Amino acid sequence: MNPILSVKNVNYSYHTQDGETPALSNISFDIMPGSFTCIVGPSGCGKSTLLSLISGLLAPDEGEIYIKGSPAADSAMHIGYMLQKDSLFEWRSVYKNVLLGLETRKSCTPEKKELVNQMLDTYGLGNFKNVKPSQLSGGMRQRAAIIRTLALEPDILLLDEPFSALDYQTRLEVSDDIYRILKEQDKTAILVTHDISEAIAMGDRVIVLSARPGHINKIIDINFDSLKEDRTPFSARSSPEFPDYFNMIWKELVQ
Numbered sequence: 001m002n003p004i005l006s007v008k009n010v011n012y013s014y015h016t017q018d019g020e021t022p023a024l025s026n027i028s029f030d031i032m033p034g035s036f037t038c039i040v041g042p043s044g045c046g047k048s049t050l051l052s053l054i055s056g057l058l059a060p061d062e063g064e065i066y067i068k069g070s071p072a073a074d075s076a077m078h079i080g081y082m083l084q085k086d087s088l089f090e091w092r093s094v095y096k097n098v099l100l101g102l103e104t105r106k107s108c109t110p111e112k113k114e115l116v117n118q119m120l121d122t123y124g125l126g127n128f129k130n131v132k133p134s135q136l137s138g139g140m141r142q143r144a145a146i147i148r149t150l151a152l153e154p155d156i157l158l159l160d161e162p163f164s165a166l167d168y169q170t171r172l173e174v175s176d177d178i179y180r181i182l183k184e185q186d187k188t189a190i191l192v193t194h195d196i197s198e199a200i201a202m203g204d205r206v207i208v209l210s211a212r213p214g215h216i217n218k219i220i221d222i223n224f225d226s227l228k229e230d231r232t233p234f235s236a237r238s239s240p241e242f243p244d245y246f247n248m249i250w251k252e253l254v255q
């Protein structure tokens with residue numbers, strides 16, 4: 001199987017009036033289709049910059065990024081981006097919010113509407129189509145936001161701390177929901193998080209970045225052999241392998 005995404009020897013610096021800020025240094029990794037990769041690293045180490053480079057919003061100073069074999073800059077249509085803030089618009093109903101991306105791309109066909117309706121029903125928002133976002137719980141809002149992103153049928157989802165604004169209990173529930181949705185739809189996901197436990201609970205692999213300029217300290221494969229088919233982010237947290245992964249990543253982060 002070929003990687004869906006290849007990042008090769010990427011360097012990136014921001015240039016402002018105050019000078020140059022090196023953000024990322026010699027980043028290389030491959031992502032396989034259907035995998036779930038988490039990225040952790042100290043604040044300001046370049047995690048969001050890396051997602052912007054993958055999405056084609058920024059171009060590397062050096063190195064290359066390929067999505068399905070084509071340069072990332074030409075592949076924006078393959079990418080879905082979900083941020084910490086769900087940015088649902090209060091003046092639109094939940095249904096109208098979820099259709100927004102399709103309307104913007106002028107691809108709001110009856111087939112796409114049917115897909116959106118199915119997802120709303122499947123993911124527990126079927127009865128909330130006509131309400132305003134403020135009438136939803138934090139978890140429901142995140143589900144609406146991911147349905148809006150999935151409506152565009154992206155091959156790769158980039159998730160930049162999408163749960164960090166939620167309270168702890170909701171965060172656990174929503175990470176379970178989102179994990180299930182992404183696995184059911186066989187999507188490739190890259191999740192940036194500050195939370196080591198969340199990275200282990202959700203990831204097939206965790207990429208640990210160093211302090212700025214971020215370089216890769218270690219890539220750790222996560223396997224929960226004790227869980228097999230029953231792996232969910234929630235069950236992973238209480239598995240016997242979990243504390244060892246936590247210690248391994250912690251050691252990489254504080255070195």
Ligand SMILES: Nc1ncnc2c1ncn2[C@@H]1O[C@H](COP(=O)(O)OP(=O)(O)OP(=O)(O)O)[C@@H](O)[C@H]1O
Pocket residue numbers: 014015016021022023041042043044045046047048049050212
């Ligand atoms: N538009 C910009 N102009 C100049 N410098 C920037 C810009 N955006 C980010 N930076 C700097 O680049 C570095 C990496 O920023 P980035 O936002 O990618 O970090 P991060 O790992 O996502 O941080 P956090 O964990 O706080 O979200 C930081 O030092 C930041 O100050």
Ligand SMILES: [Mg+2]
Pocket residue numbers: 047048049160
């Ligand atoms: Mg960030």
